[in-house]
Amino acid sequence: MESMTYAARILGVFPVTSSSHQIVYRAVMKELALRGHELVVITPYPMRDPSIKNYTEIDVSFMNKAWQNRFNFAEGRSGKETSHEMMANHQDFGGLLCELMLSHPQVKELISSQENHQNFDLIFLEMVTTPGIFGFIHRFPVPSIGIASLPAFGINYDSVGNPNLPAYAPDVFLPYSDRMTFFERMHSMFFLLWLKYYFYYTVIPTQDAIARRHFGTAMPYLGDLHFKPSMLFVTTDFIFHSPRPNVPAVVQLSGLHINSPKPLPKDLKEFMDSAPEGVIYFSLGSNVRSDTMDAQKRQIFLEAFSELPGYHVLWKWESDSLPGQTKNVKLAKWLPQQDVLRHPKVKVFISQGGLQSLEEAITMGVPLIGIPFFADQDFNVKRICGEGDRIKNRIH
Structure with a gap:
């Protein structure tokens, strides 16, 4: 029995310059392409696989140098950087990533193009530290899905109205499990309150200014676009992560990047x-x-x-x-x-x-x-x- 399906044209925007993030997004995008959809993906870690004909990549790997220059990961926390400082550092760096990515000639051409073939049916947007990319929701007013390669921050759950429960679901930047002491729960709550304040009153205004330079002054306020995604895909698994209530718009992913076995060299x-x-x-x-x-x-x-x-x-x-x-x-x-x-x-x-x-x-x-x-x-x-x-x- 024959059947007919309709392929979509999908845009994926993934600015964070870490390959561990990108392998998750790549797995989703590649599978969509293999199922017949047409993909345009902005990524600092392109696949460069010519065998997938319906998969176009905008290579922004030049941003990787900024990531390496900004962070000395081998030093780790070393007792000097608190969770608050580490989060602020990553959120601030997100503004630089947005500026670099949106300034890329091919990205600028995509934003400014008036051609019909540059319309999309769906947008995937990385939800970690770069809310400035939500300007794509204004440029292409179609349904959007936020996606994170780790359990989402509380500010990301806000986008789809998912509850934040710091008493037993701490932020992933805190070194706590779901079994916290009273003082750890207090810290978890204050960290969430601080993060919301910092994000909505510092990060959003800063990246709103960046986004307006590239998407135009007619763009709605970035704080409003932040609540536009229809769904949120998060990399969590009930086997590994603690149980927590989620609204239907939150979809849990895990292990998508795991490949079939191959012979060792x-x-x-x-x-x-x-x-x-x-x-x-x-x-x-x-x-x-x-x-x-x-x-x-x-x-x-x-x-x-x-x-x-x-x-x-x-x-x-x-x-x-x-x-x-x-x-x-x-x-x-x-x-x-x-x-x-x-x-x-x-x-x-x-x-x-x-x-x-x-x-x-x-x-x-x-x-x-x-x-x-x-x-x-x-x-x-x-x-x-x-x-x-x-x-x-x-x-x-």
């Missing part, structure tokens, strides 16, 4: 297969560079690994050499993480606690040692420490 497979006792996989993710770790902290790991000669250590290390490298340690600037974690000899994953890394480890059934550095990583590691035999540590 020959040298990598041989190294892992030959481990007498097993493999320790050590990766601090896409933002934290292991090679920027200070010598004293690095030496602690090397000494620990040297005392485990029966184990092979696979370490994501971004430089060509590691001073004091022991024989059982193999370095790689990039690793096919999902397929590494699928290897039966992997005994433990030393991770920075990024949500996508934790989803992969849970999916593959690999025990975790968490070393949180920034953003939601404390929140994530706190969560896994409460749900099983996992270890949380600090090297700051």
Whole structure:
């Protein structure tokens, strides 16, 4: 029996210059394209896959340098940066991302184009730190969906009228679980109140001025456009995150970026297969560079690994050499993480606690040692420490 479907033309706007964010959005956009929809995606991490003909990317990867210059992730919190300061720093940086992205020639052409082929049926907008991109809702007055690669901030839940419940659902920038002390609950409540005040009275006015320079003065106030999305997609899962009430407009996503198994490179497979006792996989993710770790902290790991000669250590290390490298340690600037974690000899994953890394480890059934550095990583590691035999540590 034959059937007919209608394809849509969809715009995706994802400014945050972190590959761990982008792999979530990429999974959604790619699947929509494979199902016949036409996609135009603004991203700092383009796929560059010519086999997908109905997928057009506007490459804004030049913004990645600003991200790297702004943040030293290896330093982490180090006891100096509070959750409030870290949130303010990321929200302020969002204004720079908006300015850089909206100034890109292809983005400016998209905004100014009067051609019919530049109309859209739906817009996906990243909801993290860049409300200035909501000017696209004014430029293309069609239904929109907000999407976040992590549990949404309280200000994002506001967009679709979802309740904020700081007494047992703390913000992801706080290092708390749903089982908080009285003072942690007080902090959670005051953090939410502060964030709302800071967002609506500092971030929104600042990015409203940026958006008006690019979308025109006829654009409605950004604080009003913030409430326009019809739905909010958030990267949460009832298995990992605490239960909380959500309105029907909130859709939970998880594990969308997890791919089908692929064979490991020959040298990598041989190294892992030959481990007498097993493999320790050590990766601090896409933002934290292991090679920027200070010598004293690095030496602690090397000494620990040297005392485990029966184990092979696979370490994501971004430089060509590691001073004091022991024989059982193999370095790689990039690793096919999902397929590494699928290897039966992997005994433990030393991770920075990024949500996508934790989803992969849970999916593959690999025990975790968490070393949180920034953003939601404390929140994530706190969560896994409460749900099983996992270890949380600090090297700051």
